[in-house]
Amino acid sequence: MRILSLAGRRLAASVPTVLLILIGIFLLLQFAPGDTVDAMMAQMGGGDAATARELRRFYGLDLSVPAQLGNYLWRLVRFDLGFSAIYGKPVVTVITERLPATLLLMISALSFAFFFGLVLGVVAARRVNKWPDTLISTLGLIFYATPSFWFGLMAIVVFSIYLQWFPPGGLEDITTVNTGLWRVLDIARHLVLPTLTLGFIYLAIYLRIMRASMLEVQNLDFVRTARAKGLDETRVVVRHVLRNALLPMVTLIGLQAGTMLGGSVVVESVFSLPGLGRLAYESVIQRDLNTLLGIVFVSALVVIAVNFVTDLLYARLDPRITSGV
């Protein structure tokens, strides 16, 4: 229960943050050249000034900026993100259509990076300054320095064009209709390369943090105690060192949820996945500011949700957090 109230407090504290983001972005977009009506007129193939005035009044764009902001926030409270003139649908619909692909990509990339980062970090820390450690740390540095979109392109060249193991893009095969398990397998096959592309950078970060944190924990007194009472090495590493060394990794997930969403913009563009990131890119190109603002709002919510889950997880791993402070 204390965990929930702690996490709940943190959740409540994020409300002003979201508000600040929305107001900031809303005001920022006021500087953008052209508004929704301009975009719509362009789509219609032009029109006279009277129609434009009429449309502006209809969408409430003739009001003063503070009034528009007030209107916008009031609509947000009712979870109405406005209407996308480009897609001809409410922004909520456009976003919910695109959100699953992004979440799927984020979750699979995160699991990949977390799992392999953990394993490689532990291996490196166990053989510190010997060749496995040097090799793993060097690979980590190289992964970290690789631009993800370039890695994705090269993966397409090798695995899709030459070896033809994986499809070069898309979320599923559109030439055949798959259902049930086959559909799941098909989507999984399409997600392998994007997951690796997005995951490798984070793998590098996780492995570095895990290595450092293992090195730090394995010299603490309680580990010596565990060894002294005769526990075998595996028990010591898994039950005592690993559990404590995991804490910084969990913190990192929360900190990196945002960067990961940002990274998926690029990865989704490389692999033409129908996700939120690609939608953000398209709405920048097409000046669909309503959708862009909606994406900003939803991404902030996703980041906050991830942090909420991390808080819960953290409290579960480290009981000291809920007791005391």
Add this chain to the structure above:
Amino acid sequence: MDAIRRYLRSPPAVIGLVLLVIVLAMAASAGWLFPHDPLSLAGRPLQWPMANPRFWFGTDNSGRDIAAQIFYGARISLLIGLVATFVSIVIGIVIGALAGYYGGRTDTVLMRLTEAFQTLPNFLLLLVLVAVFGSNITTVTIAIGVVSWPAPARLTRAEFLSLRNREFVQAARTLGMRDLRLIFGEILPNALPPVIVYASVVMAVAILLESALAFLRLSDPNVASWGNLIGLGRDVLRSEWYVSAIPGIAILVTVLAVSLVGQGLNDAFNPRLKGR
């Protein structure tokens, strides 16, 4: 002196330094080796590397010399990296210093702002900024600086929190120094070293952000940027993959060099933290 010796004893740091010197030499010699505009037509398009001795790295889809674009691209990447890092570090230092020094309500407000910036995916914010202010090289560079200040701000704030009640600060305060002089004249010089070392991380990320933006064709198309070239090469990826491959390696080497040098400096100046 000690720090320099410690730096030179670490192989990764030396490798990083060598790579960085190579990239700097490329940037410096670009105008001398390739006197023509790197974005002008140089020969038949899509010649493979070494197929024509005039073009070491071949030509791209519109017949421009890839080698020339790589050399001039080094200038652009380093320039954008340095300026964007400078912008982000200056914003970060000012906000972090004010928050850490004054504490209380100032701290709460400034940290809320920092949190808001950190909650928003930085690449998304970058897209918004580019959508609003356009994408010439100046706005892109400033925009990259504007999205990367939260981490330096937090670092500066932490340093200020630990320094602001030290004896030398109290002594200076007793002498009647004003707040601004205390912050920038007394505390900041002591808080600066870790922030400067962290600048290498910011610079590595800034170079990656610019190349990603250029790859999406949202950066300035009128400069020879590595990301632009990768984006162009994507159209011919199926057969002429070298057009994308070569500039990617250039980005990798530059980012690796900057990170290795930063890590080396960190270890050299904080020997106790080595290996973290």
